[in-house]
Amino acid sequence: MSTSVGSGGRLLQAVDAPLTRSATFLVLAAKPGQDALDTIRSTLSGVEGLAKNVSIRDLSASFNCTIGIGSNIWDALTKLSRPAELHPLPVLKGSVHATVSTPGDLLFHIRSNRRDICFEFERQLLGQLGPSVEVVDSTVGFRYFDARDLLGFVDGTANPVGADALDAAIVTDDKGSSTSNGGSYVVVQKYLHNLATWSALKTEDQESIIGRTKLDNVELDDAPAGQQRSHKTLTTVEDEATGGEHGIVRDNMPFGSPASGEYGTYFIGYSKKLWVVERMLEHMFVGDPPGKHDRILDFSTAVTGSTFFVPSVEVLGGLAGLVGE
Incomplete structure (x- = not known):
């Protein structure tokens, strides 16, 4: 489990870890009852040891796991004040498309340059959690050529890097909830x-929708205010x-299976301000101006949507002291 030190010396989960060749996005729901809560607390507080046990097999594989906690379980699990913006992802309805809000108590964003390392960590993690949880969704992503999505465009070009990434993702001034400092909001879809429909478009039309050229990833000029705007x-x-600009840290991954005809993108965005990600989604689904939605949604359908808070390493470690309470 990679970490970094934030302002004030708080140990941070590495939401800014570099893009890897493989990732698993694991969303779990907690079973009811004190025993389930205690098992989850014990597992989360000891996850750093589990991560070391797996990553030692290949230290060059850039293994990392980021853990998020959902709003429905936060209070009971942590007994800490809730992060100010933590709530389920709202359903944003436009005239044509709408987001979906799906349940999830725990998020594990598992990353490595080796698929087998991700697999082994997930296997041991679920073994420790046992019947305390049920799997809501498990999606395996992969890097596609030069960080492209399955639509054929480079993804994540606008990501902040270095200190700018931490500045965009890490909460540092949540005076209403000191336990939020050093953490990050994360949205997954x-x-x-x-x-088939996307591929039938001319390349120029695809580029107009995305806002970048397909071959060399050159940014195209913005449309004038009030006109149809690009995804970018x-x-x-x-x-x-x-x-x-309000930056967010994305670590999107393509996923799919040609044999089953499934092709997709798993969006994951970390931000110190949840409203920024929600505003992006509002612009996409409702439109900016309203009525002019993101045309990528005519070819890409959101089937899940959940919000979590990624606490500091200290908060996770402190869960051990709550076992039995």
Whole structure:
């Protein structure tokens, strides 16, 4: 389990870990009862040891696991004040498309350059959690060529890097909930693509929808205000006071199976301000201006949507002291 040190010396989960060749997105629901809570607390507090046990098999494989906790279980599990913005992902309805809000108490974002390392960690993790949880969704992602999605475009170009990534993702000023500092909000969505319909478009039309050229990833000019905007523009949220952009850290991954005809993108976005991600989704599904939705949604359908909070390593470690309470 990779970590870093944030301001104030708080140990952070590595939400800014570099893109790997493989990832597993595991969403779990907690079973009711004190025994289930205690098992989850014990497992989460000891996950750093589990991570070391698996990652030691290949230290060059860039293994990392980031853990998020959902709003429905936060209070009972942690007995800490709830992060100020933590709530289920809202359903945002446009005239044509709408987000979906799906349940989830725990998120494990498992990353490595080796698929077998991700597999082994997931196997041991679920073995420790046992009947305390049930699997809501498990999606295996992979890097596709030069970090492209299955629509054929480079994904994540606008990601902040280095100190800017931590500044975009890590909460540092949540005065209403000191336990939130050093943590991050994370939104996950699973999109399924209609590749046959998408592939029937001319390349120029695809580029107009995305806002970048397909071959060399060059950014195209924004459409004037009030006109149909590209995906790139609609997912950019500007600060009304300064005009600067509110960044988020994405680690999207393609997934799918040609044999079953399933092709998709698993979106995952970390942010110190949940409203920024929600505003991006509002622009996509409702439109900016309203009525002019993101045309990528005519080819990509969101089938899941959940919000979690990624606490600091200290908060996870402190769960051990709550076992039995």
